[in-house]
Amino acid sequence: MTDEIQWNYTDSLNYPDSLHDLMKVYDKWAPTYDIDVNGQLKGIGSKNLIKHALEFITNEESCLMLDVPAGTGRTAGHYKELGYKGKMDALEMNQAMMDVAKAKGLYRKTFIHTCTETNPLPVPDNSYDIVSSDAGLFLNHMPQGCIPHLVNAAKRGGIIIFNSRTSPENERYLETLQNVVDELVGKGTVVLKRKVEVPYGLHIMSYVFVLKKL
Numbered sequence: 001m002t003d004e005i006q007w008n009y010t011d012s013l014n015y016p017d018s019l020h021d022l023m024k025v026y027d028k029w030a031p032t033y034d035i036d037v038n039g040q041l042k043g044i045g046s047k048n049l050i051k052h053a054l055e056f057i058t059n060e061e062s063c064l065m066l067d068v069p070a071g072t073g074r075t076a077g078h079y080k081e082l083g084y085k086g087k088m089d090a091l092e093m094n095q096a097m098m099d100v101a102k103a104k105g106l107y108r109k110t111f112i113h114t115c116t117e118t119n120p121l122p123v124p125d126n127s128y129d130i131v132s133s134d135a136g137l138f139l140n141h142m143p144q145g146c147i148p149h150l151v152n153a154a155k156r157g158g159i160i161i162f163n164s165r166t167s168p169e170n171e172r173y174l175e176t177l178q179n180v181v182d183e184l185v186g187k188g189t190v191v192l193k194r195k196v197e198v199p200y201g202l203h204i205m206s207y208v209f210v211l212k213k214l
């Protein structure tokens with residue numbers, strides 16, 4: 001694990017608040033990320049998200065998913081392990097993480113892209129059966145304002161699923177995230193199909209949100 005990540009054995013991993021420094025964390029972490037997260041950090045949030053995702057999709061070869069942020073493809077590997085039959089595209093800002101992901105051969109297409117509120121995704125609107133975001137929407141990572149872009153990428157009738165930590169440092173982030181979801185629901189863009197609290201990692205819980213695009 002990188003020195004920049006301080007694991008305090010209570011409830012949080014602390015990440016830098018500038019994108020530039022966050023990029024350096026993942027540059028350095030890429031080679032050992034899977035071992036650290038699946039091992040010491042007990043990163044079970046991805047499998048707990050995927051179990052819900054599989055309930056809402058038609059799990060067949062033609063199903064197309066966008067995995068954002070793909071990281072090292074760890075989540076995509078878990079999708080396959082848990083029986084997902086469809087195709088996957090990856091979107092991720094960090095080249096070192098993406099290089100590890102690409103080497104696993106799990107993806108159809110890959111996109112290097114930094115998600116911000118004002119930066120639309122480099123994919124056509126209405127093109128994915130499922131847009132899945134595991135461990136990306138939380139403090140100092142993808143801003144909550146990215147959610148409408150994730151929704152744009154989903155087909156009508158498609159699913160947008162994401163998780164976000166419920167640990168104290170992420171509390172305010174989650175409040176704003178909920179406002180973004182409520183606004184999308186209020187506009188009739190999506191319906192909230194599920195919001196459930198599930199284990200995420202060592203001492204950390206998360207909410208899983210499942211939205212359906214109308």
Ligand SMILES: C[S@@+](CC[C@H](N)C(=O)[O-])C[C@H]1O[C@@H](n2cnc3c(N)ncnc32)[C@H](O)[C@@H]1O
Binds near residue numbers: 037068070073092143
């Ligand atoms: C905790 S990892 C999660 C990766 C993978 N989903 C997993 O669970 O193993 C977070 C990833 O988000 C990427 N990331 C952070 N902020 C981002 C942004 N604004 N746009 C795109 N990727 C971002 C990082 O580079 C990193 O690979």
